Amino acid sequence: MSKLVQWTAAIVIGVIGCSMADIASGQVADAVRDAEQQRIQAVAKAVVSAVAVFSADGNGGGSGVVISPDGYALTNFHVVQPVGDYMQCGMADGRLYDAVLVSIDPTGDVALIKLFGRDDFPTAELADSDDIRVGDWCFAVGNPFLLATNFEPTVTYGIVSGVHRYQEPAGTILEYTDCIQTDAAINPGNSGGPLFNSEGNLIGINGRGSFEKRGRVNVGLGYAISINQIKHFMGYLHSGRIVDHATLGATVDADEEGRVVVSNILESSDAFRRGLRYSDEVVAFGGRTIDSPNAFKNVLGIYPKGWRVPLSYLRDGTRHDIHVRLAGVHAREELLAKIQEAPTDEPPPKPAPQGEEDKPQGDGQEKAPPKPHGETAKVPDELQQYIKHRSGFANYYFNELNRSRVWNAFHDAAGDFAETRGEWRLSKGEEFSITLGNEESAIKTTTAAFSLNREKDLSEQLEPQGSGGMLATLHLWRRMLVEGPTAFGDVVYVGRAPLIGQEGLYELFQGTYDVVETHFYFDPMSGELRCVEMAPDPGVDPCELQLFDYRDVEGKKLPHRMLIRHGDEDFLDLEIQSIQLSKTAKPEA
Amino acid sequence: MIQRLSIHGLTERKSGWGRVFEPPAITAPRGSKIRPQPHPFNLVFFVIVTLWCWALQNNEARAAQSFANIVESVQPQMVKIYGAGGIRGLEPYQSGFLISSDGHILTAWSYVLDTETINIVLDDGRRFEAELLGADPRIEIAVLKIDAIELPFFDLNEAVDLNAGSRVLAFSNVFAVAAGNEPVSVLHGSVAATTKLSARRGAYATTYHGAAYILDAMTNNPGAAGGALTDRRGRLAGVLGKELRNSLDNTWLNYALPIPEIRSSVNEILAGNSRPISSEPDRRRPIESVTLASLGIVLVPNVVEKTPPYVDRVLPDTPAAEAGVRPDDLVLFVNDRLVNSAKILQEELLYIDRIDEVRLVVQRQQQLIEVSLFAE
Secondary structure, X not given: OHHHHHHHHHHHHHHHHHHHHHHHOOOOOHHHHHHHHHHHHHHHHHHOOEEEEEEOOOOOEEXXXXXXXXXXXXXXXXXXXXXXXEEXXXXXOOOEEEEEXXXXXXXXXXXXXXXXXXXXXXXXXXXXXXXXXXXXXXXXXXXXXXXXXXXXXXXXXXXXXXXXXXXXXXXXOEEXXXXXXXXXXXXXXXXXXXXXXXXXXXXXXXXXXXXXXXXXXXXXXXXXXXXXXXXXXXXXXXXXXXXOEEEOOEEEEEOOOOOEEEEEEOOOOHHHHOOOOOOOEXXXXXXXXXXXXXXXXXXXXXXXXXXXXXXXXXXXXXXXXXXXXXXXXXXXXXXXXXXXXXXXXXXXXXXXXXXXXXXXXXXXXXXXXXXXXXXXXXXXXXXXXXXXXXXXXXXXXXXXXXXXXXXXXXXXXXOOOOOOOOOEEEEEOOOXXXXXXXXXXXXXXXXXXXXXXXXXOHHHOOOOOOOOOHHHHHHHHHXXXXXXXXXXOEXXXXXXEEOOOOOOEEEXXXXXXXXXXXXXXXXXXXXXXXXXXXXXXXXXXXXXXXXXXXXXXXXXXXXXXXXXXXXXXXXXXXXXXXXXXXXXXXXXX | OOOOOOHHHHHHHHHHHHHHHHHHHHHHHHHHHHOOOOOHHHHHHHHHHHHHHHHHHHHHHOOOOOOHHHHHHHHHHEEEEEOXXXXXXXXXXXEEEEOOOOOEEEEEOOHHHOOOOEEEEEOOOOEEEEEEEEEEOOOOEEEEEOOOOOOOOOOHHHOOOOOOOOEEEEEEOHHHOOOOOOOOEEEEEEEEEEEEXXXXXXXXXXXXXXXXXXXXXXXXXOOOOOOEEEEOOOOEEEEEOOOEEEOOOOEEEOEEEEHHHHHHHHHHXXXXXXXXXXXXXXXXXXXXXOOHHHHOEEEOOOOOOOOOOEEEEEOOOOXXXXXXXXXXXXXXXXXXXXXXXXXXXXXXXXXOEOOOEEEEEEEEOOEEEEEEEEOO
C-alpha cells in the first residue's frame, strides 16, 4: 500500500513538474522550442552554401552546392550538360558569381564546377551518408522552378523515405545507385542542389524523381546521389576529365534460394584472374554484405573505374576474400557518344506518357535548345584562361593544374631529377645490380642477367619471368622521374585511388609511353611516389612496383626498398644499399 | 491522455492536468512526512518514475526527433504484392500489411488481385503465393492469406483514431521502388481533414463513400494502395486508398480509410462469410437452382481461367431487365458472396433455389448497385 502511495506521488509530481515547465514557457514545451531553434540553425547553416546555376544566356539551369572555400561546387551532369563550360551562379548572399565546368561524371549524373570571385566561399559540411536512417528528417535546398530572383534558395523539408535505393538507368546513361529517397519536395530546378540532414550537413545531391501521370512536379519521391559515393569520385571530379563508372567484368543474379551468384564472367576480367568463377556466391563487396542483386549493383555504382575493391565469395562452403580491380563501364568513344545523346531536359510540365517515370529533373523552366558540349556563349575574357578544350576532357585546364600540383609536391619532397639524365645504378653489394638509362636498362644477379632491347616494344619484354615486367617498370619509373609528366609521354592526372594494404587515397597519374599504360601513385601527404604499375595489356595483371624507405641520395630522395608484386604474389622484396646517379646527359636517339 | 499526439492534444491535456491535479502537487512531496524514514530503494523508484514521466513528456514534444526507430518497428509488418496488370499503365503491384501472425494480409481491392497467382514478398525478402480470402468492393479492401506462421502483424483492434492535424507516416511500395528484402518507402504528413469521400460524377469518382482521412502528403501514388497509415508512433490508423483524380481540374486526392470503417468487413471475410458457397464442403444444392438464363443474363464469353463476370446482354422481359441490370455491369457479389470469375458466378447460382431471392451487387463504372431478382 505504502509503495503504491509513493508511486502515485512520484507520477503526479513528475507529470505536474513537466506541465508546470510547459506553462512557464507559454504553452509551448521547451523541447518544441529547442527543436524549432535547432531546425532554424541547421537551415541557416546550410542555405549559405547553396548555389543557383544559370546558363550564360539566362535560360535554364539548376542548383548546386559549394564544398570548398575556393569555390568548387557540386551539381548534376544533366544540369551542366546543356549549359556548356561557362555558367553563372547565384548564392544566398544575393551575388552572382562566374563559374566554369571542371569535370563530369555522366553515369553518376554528377558534375563539379568552380566559382570565381572569392577565396572564402561558405561551404557545406559533408556528412557520412551511410549513417542516415529511414525516418530521419532532412531538407533540400535549391532553386525549384527558378523562383528565387534574389538567389535566396528555397528550402523544402521532409524525411528520408529509403536508403540504398537502386534506380535503373534513365534514358541512355544516368544510373542512380545506392541513392537516398526522400519525400522532401524535389521539383524541376532542384536538380544538382544539396540534400542536408537535420544538422544541416550535406548527405546528397538531388537529381531525380518518380513521376508518372502527374506531370513533372514533385509526387513525394525524390532521389539524391549519396555524398559518400561522391566522396569516392572526388579526386576524379577534380581532374577535368569525363569520369567513368566501373564494372566487375561479371554479372550476378539471385538463384532460387535467393543467393546472389555469378551469372556471367569475362575471362579477361581482373575478377576472373583473382579466382572468381561462374556460380560462385558473392557474399560481400566493398565492405558490405550482399543479399540481393540490387545490393551488388549499389556497391558497384559508388566506385570509380580503376579502383580495387574487396570482394568475398563462397565456393563449396569456403569463403574467399579477394581485391578486384574494377574496369571502366564504357569504352572512351562510347562514353563520349553517350554524353551527346544523354537526356538533358524535357519540355515544361505536361502529363507524361505512360511509363515515363524517373526522369532526371532537369533545369527549371522553358529552355533554349541545348547547345552541343563545349560551345558556350560569350565567356568573359578573365575566365578564358580557366577553360581548355581537349577531346575526352570536360576541361583540360584542371587536369594540367592538378598534374602540376602533384608533380610539384613530388619535387618538393624528393628533388629534381631532370639533371640526372645519365645512368642510374641501384645495387646491394654483389647480390644484384640494376642499371637504368636511356641507352641501356639491365638487371644483373649472381645467377642471371636481363636487359631491355630498345628495338622491341616494352610490352613484349616482361623479364624477369613471373614479375610481370619488373625491368620495364623500373625503366619507366626512372623515365618519369627524369623527364617529368610533360615529357614522359602522354600523362593524365586521373584523380585519387586506393592502394591495397595502404591507408587512404593516392594521387594517380596515368602515363602512356611506348604502347604501355603506367600508373603512378603519389602520397598526397608526403608527396612521395609510392607505387608504379605497368600493364602491358588491360587483359593481364600489371607489374606493381611499390616504393618505400625514401633516403637521401646526392641531395635527392629515392626509395631504398622496392616490393615487386604480380597478380596475387610478391615477386621480390628488394633492399637497396647504394644508388648512384650519373648526370651525363645522353640525348635520346 | 499521454497518447494524444497533436499539438492540439498537448494543449488540451495540459489544461486538464493543471486543473485537476494542481492541489495534489503541493501535498505530494509531503508524502515523505508520512514515512519519516524513506528507504533509499524507494527514493530510487521515485527518481526513476519522475524521470520516466519527464521522458514521456519530452518524447511527445520532441517534434524534430527522427522517426527511424518507429519506421524500423513498422517495416516488418509491410508486404509487397505483385499480381495482374502491366498493360495500359496499370501497374502490376500494390502494397499490403500483415494483420495476423499466421499470414493474413490486408490490402486494397483492385485489378492487381484479379489473377490466379498473387505473389507476396515479406519485408525479410521471403516470397509466398497468396490466396484471396475475400474482398469488400464497397470499401475497396481485400484480405489475402499466405502459408506462414509467427509473423509480426498489426492488430486491427488496437488501431488508433486520428484527428485533423495528427502527424502520420505512410508506408507503401509506391512505384515498386523496393524489391526483395528492401524496406518499402515511408512518407510523412498530417491528417488535413477527417471527412466522408463524396463521389460526385467526374470529380473524385470512387466507389468508396465512407469516412476517410484526407492527407497533406503525396501518399496515393501508383502501387501505394493497401499501404499502412500509422500515427507518428507507428500505430496503425488506416489503409492507404487508391489513386483518386478529379477529372475536372486534374488534381489528386490523397486519402486513407480509417480502420474502424473496415474492421467489420475484415472480420466477415476472416469468418469466411464472403467466400463463395461453392468453395465450402458439404453444401447441398437445391433440386432446382437458379440459372443465368432464368434471370435473363448473358455474360461475356468465358475465354480465360478467370474471366471477370461482365454482363454482355440482358434479355428483354426477364427478371434482370426488370431489375435494371445493364450490359457492361460487373457482377461482384451474389447473396453477399464474392464472385470474381464467370465460372464461380455460375457455380454459385447452383446453390440458390429457384424460388429464392438472388441479390446481386454490380459495379457500373464507379458506382456499386444492389439489385434483387426472383427467377420465378
